[in-house]
Amino acid sequence: MVTDTKPTDDGKERAGIQSVEVGFALLDVLAQAPGPLMLRDLASAAGMSAAKAHRYLVSFQRMGLVVQDPVSTRYDLGPAALRLGLASLARIDAVKLARERIPALLGETGHTLAIAVWGNQGPTMVHWAEAPQSVPVTLRLGDVMPLLTSATGRCFAAFMPAEGRDGERIPALLREELARLKQLPHTGLPLVDVPQTQADVQALLQETRTQGLGCTACCPAWAASAPRGSTPRAGGRWGWWCWAPSPRWTPAGRAPRPPRCWPVRAS
Numbered sequence: 001m002v003t004d005t006k007p008t009d010d011g012k013e014r015a016g017i018q019s020v021e022v023g024f025a026l027l028d029v030l031a032q033a034p035g036p037l038m039l040r041d042l043a044s045a046a047g048m049s050a051a052k053a054h055r056y057l058v059s060f061q062r063m064g065l066v067v068q069d070p071v072s073t074r075y076d077l078g079p080a081a082l083r084l085g086l087a088s089l090a091r092i093d094a095v096k097l098a099r100e101r102i103p104a105l106l107g108e109t110g111h112t113l114a115i116a117v118w119g120n121q122g123p124t125m126v127h128w129a130e131a132p133q134s135v136p137v138t139l140r141l142g143d144v145m146p147l148l149t150s151a152t153g154r155c156f157a158a159f160m161p162a163e164g165r166d167g168e169r170i171p172a173l174l175r176e177e178l179a180r181l182k183q184l185p186h187t188g189l190p191l192v193d194v195p196q197t198q199a200d201v202q203a204l205l206q207e208t209r210t211q212g213l214g215c216t217a218c219c220p221a222w223a224a225s226a227p228r229g230s231t232p233r234a235g236g237r238w239g240w241w242c243w244a245p246s247p248r249w250t251p252a253g254r255a256p257r258p259p260r261c262w263p264v265r266a267s
Helices: 018-032 039-046 050-063 079-090 093-109 151-159 165-183 198-211
Strands: 003-007 013-017 066-068 075-077 112-118 123-129 237-244
Touching: 013 018, 018 039, 018 050, 018 066, 018 075, 018 079, 039 050, 050 066, 079 093, 079 123, 093 112, 093 123, 112 151, 123 151, 151 165, 151 198, 165 198
Parallel strands: none
Antiparallel strands: 003 013, 066 075, 112 123, 112 237
16 A cells, blocks of 8 residues: 655645555546546546556446446446445535425426436436326436437526536537437437527527526426526536426327426525
């Protein structure tokens, strides 16, 4: 075990474990990466040899902090890393305040509710409260919502300030998602509210800002609810109440009313 000393604010030095700090560089690279990485790319980004990185990754796999795909052999963050991230997010005041308002809103709306905050990969579900009578959904805590095809994602894309690292990532993420949408096979489904061009994207985001809410008609059935006119900034973090529409069908058996999403204020 290798120890190291670091100066503190009062000029004194505290002993630390250097190997922990070195190994954390691998986790940090995975957290910043857009997806799983090959060993050579992960090691290079962390500034160490592949052999050295592999030893750390073996230990991280045993702890569940890292997983390796048996087919592609790429590495990604594991379930233990997700638990740590969700635990950290749960301790943020804005999330705590939002959670405390869930029961009253659940009783008022009768809809399944969740809270999303901005994570490393985008809008991330961090809390869930299911209504007694709700539409079955497959989303789980930790799932990342798309920016263009979910009401929650549209709110984040529309209201996130342009300044700052997270805001600067939005345009690139929108371009990547739009490119993926264009590659999807045409199934004949009426995806009337899915943008096809950059102009469509900008019009969609402007509509979201103007209405003060996000809405999807043929996309993931998710939305968020909060008082009109509230601000999306919540204690330095971004969060939205999210609900799945209840099974209230329109006449003639058509789809339920579109999911909606309002920004939420923590105070």
